[in-house]
Amino acid sequence: MDTGGGRGFQANLPIGGTADLTPDDQDRAYPLAVRLRLWRNRQIASPRFRSLLARLPVLRGIANRKANNLFRLTTGFVHTQILSACVHLGLFEALEGTVRSTAALAARCGVPPEHMRHLLDQARRLDLVASAGPDLWILSDAGTVLAADRGLREMIRHHDMLYRDIADAAAFWRGEVGDTELRRYWAYVRGNAPAMMGSAEVAPYSALMRESQAMLADCILTSYDFGQYRSVLDIGGGEGAFLCALGVRHPDLKLALFDLPAVTELASRHLRMQGILDRATLHSGDFATDPIPATHDCVTLIRILCDHDDERALQILSNLHRHLPPGTSLVVAEAMAGDSEGPNLAALYFGTYFAAMGSGRCRTALEIIDLLAQCGFRDATASTSTNPLLAGFVTARR
Numbered sequence: 001m002d003t004g005g006g007r008g009f010q011a012n013l014p015i016g017g018t019a020d021l022t023p024d025d026q027d028r029a030y031p032l033a034v035r036l037r038l039w040r041n042r043q044i045a046s047p048r049f050r051s052l053l054a055r056l057p058v059l060r061g062i063a064n065r066k067a068n069n070l071f072r073l074t075t076g077f078v079h080t081q082i083l084s085a086c087v088h089l090g091l092f093e094a095l096e097g098t099v100r101s102t103a104a105l106a107a108r109c110g111v112p113p114e115h116m117r118h119l120l121d122q123a124r125r126l127d128l129v130a131s132a133g134p135d136l137w138i139l140s141d142a143g144t145v146l147a148a149d150r151g152l153r154e155m156i157r158h159h160d161m162l163y164r165d166i167a168d169a170a171a172f173w174r175g176e177v178g179d180t181e182l183r184r185y186w187a188y189v190r191g192n193a194p195a196m197m198g199s200a201e202v203a204p205y206s207a208l209m210r211e212s213q214a215m216l217a218d219c220i221l222t223s224y225d226f227g228q229y230r231s232v233l234d235i236g237g238g239e240g241a242f243l244c245a246l247g248v249r250h251p252d253l254k255l256a257l258f259d260l261p262a263v264t265e266l267a268s269r270h271l272r273m274q275g276i277l278d279r280a281t282l283h284s285g286d287f288a289t290d291p292i293p294a295t296h297d298c299v300t301l302i303r304i305l306c307d308h309d310d311e312r313a314l315q316i317l318s319n320l321h322r323h324l325p326p327g328t329s330l331v332v333a334e335a336m337a338g339d340s341e342g343p344n345l346a347a348l349y350f351g352t353y354f355a356a357m358g359s360g361r362c363r364t365a366l367e368i369i370d371l372l373a374q375c376g377f378r379d380a381t382a383s384t385s386t387n388p389l390l391a392g393f394v395t396a397r398r
């Protein structure tokens with residue numbers, strides 16, 4: 001039975017609806033779990049009931065916890081903006097590996113000392129920084145991760161676009177905000193000819209993907225053994241950040257990447273800088289329509305399917321199925337929806353993000369398995385990763 005935690009019911013509602021029944025009959029027509037929830041909601045809606053709870057010590061604790069949660073939800077945008085200010089002002093880099101005074105941080109971040117103190121107090125309340133003595137500041141655990149991970153900071157910076165896109169929330173959910181900033185940013189979701197895009201269109205999102213790959217690559221490589229393969233082709237591999245991590249983890253593996261022409265140019269530069277270009281083969285084209293190289297025993301789709309609606313995802317998978325030789329392993333790794341905390345958070349975030357982007361879906365592993373099966377892939381299996389918030393896995397065979 002649902003305990004009021006908000007995950008919903010498996011309710012079989014009466015066929016034909018309940019509109020012409022009296023309110024009491026309507027209630028009786030529902031399954032027991034729904035009737036209990038309706039009863040409970042009526043109690044909670046009553047100011048007298050809430051006042052009674054406040055007078056009973058144990059129930060008061062539960063009620064206050066729920067009130068705090070609701071308040072946190074109501075004010076979450078303030079938390080986000082404090083975090084955003086800390087990132088934009090360079091607070092985490094300023095405190096990386098050290099302790100500083102308010103005045104020193106004010107000078108480094110370019111903020112008047114009084115405002116800096118106020119912001120630091122707010123950041124302490126969010127457990128981003130901690131006090132290290134009178135007027136001295138140090139990073140907390142979360143602050144340390146933010147200082148160490150540039151990709152995470154870049155993700156937070158680029159949320160400015162998402163914030164503007166959903167600023168009129170009701171209009172956004174009514175579907176009235178058409179040409180969003182995120183839709184312009186992720187240029188390949190707009191056009192019919194993504195392979196014609198130039199460097200100016202692909203460079204911003206490619207840099208973000210490169211920067212934000214570190215944490216994800218570690219999660220993927222710790223969760224899945226690519227050492228069983230001879231050669232891996234990363235399809236939609238961006239600038240090759242995952243390929244670099246893969247090459248370091250498995251020094252004998254042959255590496256290859258497939259992406260849009262303008263992106264493979266960036267990949268060539270990045271892989272050269274990382275000293276891995278000699279080991280890698282780069283292929284450019286449109287993964288939904290062009291031939292896919294057939295000489296690898298494993299191909300990966302990392303953060304690819306989620307960008308696309310079902311019709312487009314089926315087109316991409318069908319194209320892969322058409323060109324890959326039987327027996328090739330396919331590994332899909334991306335944020336996946338689910339009921340546990342990490343996947344539920346991922347679905348909440350990406351569900352809104354993809355709506356703003358105007359393309360894509362945060363799918364469950366079962367939905368991905370279904371897409372793969374529709375395109376003829378065999379033995380599709382879901383497996384968990386070391387961090388289900390970051391990624392889930394589905395593997396299959398051509």
Ligand SMILES: C[S@@+](CC[C@H](N)C(=O)[O-])C[C@H]1O[C@@H](n2cnc3c(N)ncnc32)[C@H](O)[C@@H]1O
Pocket residue numbers: 188194195202206209210213235236237238239241242258259260263285286287288301302303304307
């Ligand atoms: C969300 S990014 C993921 C990049 C990389 N896999 C990662 O996780 O960092 C999607 C990638 O798919 C590429 N892409 C999009 N449409 C494509 C197409 N039609 N053909 C080939 N690559 C495409 C983009 O250029 C981009 O590099």
